Amino acid sequence: MRRRVVITGMGVVTPLGHSVGELFAAQIEGRTAVGPITRFDASALPTTFASEVKHYDLAKYLKDATRYAHSGLNTRFALGAAQQALADAELLDEGHGDRGRIGVYLGVGEGPENFPALINSIAAAVTGDGDRADPARFIAALRPALDARGESEVETHTTVGHLANQFALDGPNVSCLTACAAGSQAIGEAAELIRAGDADAMIAGGSQSMLHPLGVAGFTRLSALSQRSDSPQTASRPFDLTRDGFVIGEGAGVVVLEELTHAKARGATIYAELTGYGSTADAYRMTDPHPAGRGAIRCMANALADAGLRAIDIGYINAHGTSTAANDAMETAAIKSVFGNYAHKVPVSSSKSMLGHLIAAAGVVELAISVMAIRAGVLPPTINYETKDPVCDLDYIPNAAREARVDHVLSNSFGFGGQNVSLTVSRYRG
Structure with missing residues (x-):
């Protein structure tokens, strides 16, 4: 086991x-x-x-x-x-x-x-x-x-x-x-x-x-x-x-x-379980993501498979969501590819709308936010969302937090050079 x-x-x-x-x-x-x-x-x-x-x-x-x-x-x-x-x-x-x-x-x-x-x-x-x-x-x-x-x-x-x-x-x-x-x-x-x-x-x-x-x-x-x-x-x-x-x-x-x-x-307090990990490379360009999200798609799919989860099990996606034209369009397309018809039903938000991009620290800080979202039953918003982009048409939890009980969260980190990592974190069940 x-x-x-x-x-x-x-x-x-x-x-x-x-x-x-x-x-x-x-x-x-x-x-x-x-x-x-x-x-x-x-x-x-x-x-x-x-x-x-x-x-x-x-x-x-x-x-x-x-x-x-x-x-x-x-x-x-x-x-x-x-x-x-x-x-x-x-x-x-x-x-x-x-x-x-x-x-x-x-x-x-x-x-x-x-x-x-x-x-x-x-x-x-x-x-x-x-x-x-x-x-x-x-x-x-x-x-x-x-x-x-x-x-x-x-x-x-x-x-x-x-x-x-x-x-x-x-x-x-x-x-x-x-x-x-x-x-x-x-x-x-x-x-x-x-x-x-x-x-x-x-x-x-x-x-x-x-x-x-x-x-x-x-x-x-x-x-x-x-x-x-x-x-x-x-x-x-x-x-x-x-x-x-x-x-x-x-x-x-x-x-x-x-x-x-x-x-x-040792009687430790358990906040959540890290259930899935996916890591891929775009093998495309050093400063631009693959426009179709080739690496990101495989990365999210690998994390779900590693966790033994289906797309419909995910209750919230903490997106990489950098606020660049290329990343946000690519990540949206990749989520649609992995989540299919469920893509428009799963809440998505970007912590970077408030934090900015913490570069090497971004992924772990966003994972901590994801753990807290599971425990608190509240999902953080994407602030400054004012004008809908036809290319970005998912539920981005605009401007105000949302109460929701979720058991599984997917957290994405996509870096320069085509580095992709997705993690799934889940409510702990003994």
Whole structure:
């Protein structure tokens, strides 16, 4: 019999709150975290707004936070989220659980800590002399950033090393960098380690901050970011006809995944069961999804099959829903392909309408929201939905939360490079 994997702890650091409770309350209220960038002077860039984590202090979570004073936000966000999740699962004390059977799997993307010496020079290059971003200067400045990529790849793995050291977790220790799908990928792969018997529990999730001149300018050059600077709070509008790009955000999310009998033996609180995992690649383009959703279709179908569920069993879809023209049209088409006639009956919403896009952290934060939706019996809305797009014609829970009892949720994460991950999370039944 396949080993069952349950969720026994959750922790987040997000622009909408530094705990799962704060985050979910904000989602249900339909509050947005989007506003002007304060991290650096973005006035010369076409996009001057983002979704920032405010008032975050790692010392509120760790007594020895000063040891991480020189670590980047990726690491500091992840430590705060992991401390919350382990405390929630009652696994923070080294005396609880065999630490050699508890590991770390984290999706971590590149951030400003990966190339600190380049940030100031890149900032000057992309902004010019107070003018709009200069493409020639940007491309010239980008070359050394690419040359420094080896350093950045080392840094992305040190985050999981810091988590293992801080919390004395001696089990498998792995990081992945699969763009916007990284957090969900880490959860799915961590679950596979537990299913295979290689671990009893894993802390899994994602962390990333790209709120620096290179990150914002880079996505601007890809025409991926919204430029609705006259009304940033309404800029993230997934599935709306007038959407013009995503809003970049930052943060971290961590869940504790645990083998069911292990969790029951120690009397753990079980929030939900992780029942399905699908992972595919579009094998199409690096910055555009396959227009017909080829990879996304297989990914969702694989997750359902892994869970032993039918499409009609899913009570809610937490969509990737980035607010870009290409993603939202593709995801809608893919849902129609997988769900058939039921596609127009299943509620769908995008947490990014309020959070912005947390990149590597997006999938795990959205999974935590999905777990809370199951437990609370309330589905979060897609805010800023005003004008129907004929291509996007599903039930996107527009603008107001909806009460509904659901037993199974599908959560999608589709990243640059054609990385696709779908997870199914279900109401726990003993």
